[in-house]
Amino acid sequence: MRVDAEDNVIRVARLTKTYETAAGPFPALRGVDLDIRRGEYVAIMGPSGSGKSTFMNLLGCLDTPSSGEYALVGRNVAHLPGDELAALRNRTIGFVFQGFNLLPRMTLEDNVALPLVYAHVEREERRRRAREMLARVGLEGYARSLPARISGGQQQRVAIARALINGPRLILADEPTGNLDSHTSEEIMTFFRELNDEGITIVLVTHEADIAAHAERQVRFLDGLIVSDRPTPRMEMPTC
Amino acid sequence: MLSVMLGEAWHAMGCNRLRTALTMLGMVIGVGSVVLMMAIGQGAQYAVAQTISTMGSNLYVIIAGWTQQAGVRSGGGYGFTLRLGDADAIEELDGVSLVAPAHQGTQQVVYGSKNWSSVIVGTTPAYLEARAWSVASGYGMDDSDVRSATRVALVGKTVVESLFEADEEPLGKTIRIRNTPFTIIGTLAPKGQNLDGRDQDDTIIVPLTTAQRKVFGVPFAGSIRQIVVQAESNEAMPAVEKSVTALLRQRHRLRADQDNDFYIRNLAAAADSAAETTRVMSLLLGAIASVSLLVGGIGIMNIMLVSVTERTREIGVRMAIGARQKDILAQFLLEAIMISITGCLIGLALGIGSALAVNALTDMVIVISGSAVLVAFVVAAGVGVFFGFYPARKAAALDPIEALRYQ
Numbered sequence: 001m002r003v004d005a006e007d008n009v010i011r012v013a014r015l016t017k018t019y020e021t022a023a024g025p026f027p028a029l030r031g032v033d034l035d036i037r038r039g040e041y042v043a044i045m046g047p048s049g050s051g052k053s054t055f056m057n058l059l060g061c062l063d064t065p066s067s068g069e070y071a072l073v074g075r076n077v078a079h080l081p082g083d084e085l086a087a088l089r090n091r092t093i094g095f096v097f098q099g100f101n102l103l104p105r106m107t108l109e110d111n112v113a114l115p116l117v118y119a120h121v122e123r124e125e126r127r128r129r130a131r132e133m134l135a136r137v138g139l140e141g142y143a144r145s146l147p148a149r150i151s152g153g154q155q156q157r158v159a160i161a162r163a164l165i166n167g168p169r170l171i172l173a174d175e176p177t178g179n180l181d182s183h184t185s186e187e188i189m190t191f192f193r194e195l196n197d198e199g200i201t202i203v204l205v206t207h208e209a210d211i212a213a214h215a216e217r218q219v220r221f222l223d224g225l226i227v228s229d230r231p232t233p234r235m236e237m238p239t240c
Numbered sequence: 241m242l243s244v245m246l247g248e249a250w251h252a253m254g255c256n257r258l259r260t261a262l263t264m265l266g267m268v269i270g271v272g273s274v275v276l277m278m279a280i281g282q283g284a285q286y287a288v289a290q291t292i293s294t295m296g297s298n299l300y301v302i303i304a305g306w307t308q309q310a311g312v313r314s315g316g317g318y319g320f321t322l323r324l325g326d327a328d329a330i331e332e333l334d335g336v337s338l339v340a341p342a343h344q345g346t347q348q349v350v351y352g353s354k355n356w357s358s359v360i361v362g363t364t365p366a367y368l369e370a371r372a373w374s375v376a377s378g379y380g381m382d383d384s385d386v387r388s389a390t391r392v393a394l395v396g397k398t399v400v401e402s403l404f405e406a407d408e409e410p411l412g413k414t415i416r417i418r419n420t421p422f423t424i425i426g427t428l429a430p431k432g433q434n435l436d437g438r439d440q441d442d443t444i445i446v447p448l449t450t451a452q453r454k455v456f457g458v459p460f461a462g463s464i465r466q467i468v469v470q471a472e473s474n475e476a477m478p479a480v481e482k483s484v485t486a487l488l489r490q491r492h493r494l495r496a497d498q499d500n501d502f503y504i505r506n507l508a509a510a511a512d513s514a515a516e517t518t519r520v521m522s523l524l525l526g527a528i529a530s531v532s533l534l535v536g537g538i539g540i541m542n543i544m545l546v547s548v549t550e551r552t553r554e555i556g557v558r559m560a561i562g563a564r565q566k567d568i569l570a571q572f573l574l575e576a577i578m579i580s581i582t583g584c585l586i587g588l589a590l591g592i593g594s595a596l597a598v599n600a601l602t603d604m605v606i607v608i609s610g611s612a613v614l615v616a617f618v619v620a621a622g623v624g625v626f627f628g629f630y631p632a633r634k635a636a637a638l639d640p641i642e643a644l645r646y647q
Binding site: 082103105115117118119123 | 255553554557559560564565
């Protein structure tokens with residue numbers, strides 16, 4: 001089991017999530033099983049209301065399931081207390097959002113370094129690593145700029161730098177190209193490709209087929225269940 | 241970690257300067273008024289304590305009662321019920337250290353081309369001793385002055401200033417009171433106002449016998465208007481009051497069903513009530529000012545709630561990248577405390593400044609004590625924590641998913 005767990009970054013079994021609504025309980029997830037191995041690049045697809053967002057929230061330790069098992073890097077995290085979930089989000093998972101979600105009043109350097117603040121890293125070390133990470137996403141000259149001064153694509157790269165700064169095992173990207181034009185989207189997707197080649201596990205939520213095509217594996221949700229799980233057909237790779 | 245959070249709180253305060261300033265204004269006014277009111281209240285207490293210390297300690301003043309002549313009643317102090325013999329008898333009582341019979345009234349005083357209305361006190365040397373009144377220059381009078389009714393006078397500071405030029409030496413000069421010449425043998429040390437606000441330095445002290453014969457005139461020889469009695473100690477005062485009352489009733493041959501024909505005024509009690517009055521006043525001032533501090537605190541809570549709502553998405557992002565609930569709580573709490581402490585410091589400066597201005601522009605006494613400043617500061621910090629806690633807890637309790645979705 002232990003060896004198995006080491007290999008599986010994500011191991012989900014019989015996962016359910018039921019929301020209490022005014023109209024009665026609403027089952028958003030109705031028993032999901034999914035294993036994602038280390039270094040995999042998975043696209044999660046499905047229409048609105050299919051449960052894919054709920055699933056991503058559970059994967060990201062932002063929420064806890066109603067029932068079922070969730071092992072993250074070999075550790076059962078389904079029912080951990082809030083502070084331990086926060087620590088997992090800080091060190092094990094890197095989030096990339098559709099709306100970038102940079103803090104508008106902070107410099108890019110401070111934005112990138114923010115996870116390190118909650119990891120109690122010293123100031124000089126934070127600054128050094130943040131600058132390193134900014135250089136890695138090609139924005140070394142912008143350390144003291146504010147997010148509003150740079151383009152959407154650049155902002156998303158800063159957000160990726162922030163997601164990467166604590167050396168996560170898993171990147172969760174929720175529609176990362178939803179607010180970007182197609183050219184910039186390609187750039188971001190190429191960057192994800194490079195990260196994946198370096199061994200980082202990536203789970204990507206999208207409803208665009210050509211974005212999903214960048215992943216190696218496509219998981220499709222419908223009505224709270226996984227309806228298909230297959231490798232991306234190579235010949236369908238779009239050409240730009 | 242703390243330095244980062246302090247920096248962030250400072251940064252957040254700077255991001256909306258007008259709003260932060262307006263929020264702080266509540267604290268500034270609150271703390272400023274608390275400091276000012278406490279300075280004024282404590283100043284009043286100090287002034288009263290000063291006045292009390294000039295009265296002389298453990299004193300009773302026995303005042304002659306009213307009399308009735310053909311249906312006309314005189315006011316208290318103008319009867320003829322007290323006699324010199326009463327004073328001599330009181331002196332024999334246990335627990336009494338000094339007795340000074342006195343006769344006082346207001347008369348016009350003339351020196352050269354100037355004149356002035358002043359209070360003339362005809363008394364014995366014991367009076368000065370009981371009132372702890374020292375002679376600033378020249379000599380005091382002695383018992384032989386009283387015995388032989390010499391025409392000598394001791395004058396207070398105000399009298400000197402009113403009758404003499406600034407460079408004139410009053411000692412040895414002759415003033416006229418009701419056409420009787422008196423030689424000034426000494427000047428009295430300044431005492432300031434008494435509890436009623438009367439200027440105690442506007443006083444001329446002359447021998448009792450001279451005053452009765454030449455200044456006031458007495459229809460019955462040996463009658464006096466008041467007797468100042470000093471008890472040996474504060475503890476002895478109730479016993480002295482009792483024995484003096486019994487003695488005087490006996491001497492005046494009053495039956496059990498008759499009222500006293502004299503009044504005993506306890507100056508210590510009057511002083512206590514004056515001190516109590518100012519104490520209550522300063523408490524009241526402080527309480528009223530505290531209300532504005534409370535209102536300032538509510539202002540902080542109000543703005544922090546707005547701030548939490550505005551920054552819901554930021555809170556969501558922070559949670560997603562690993563902030564624990566207590567990190568978020570600490571962040572917003574710290575921001576509230578910083579606003580309140582900064583406001584408090586400005587308020588302290590303004591409060592102390594306006595207290596000094598009050599002192600400079602009026603003759604009101606103000607006392608700025610370190611403890612008052614400390615209390616204001618601690619209360620302000622407490623207000624920040626108290627009113628910052630609810631918004632901060634609200635921020636910390638946000639669901640990260642909801643917060644991230646917030647537009």
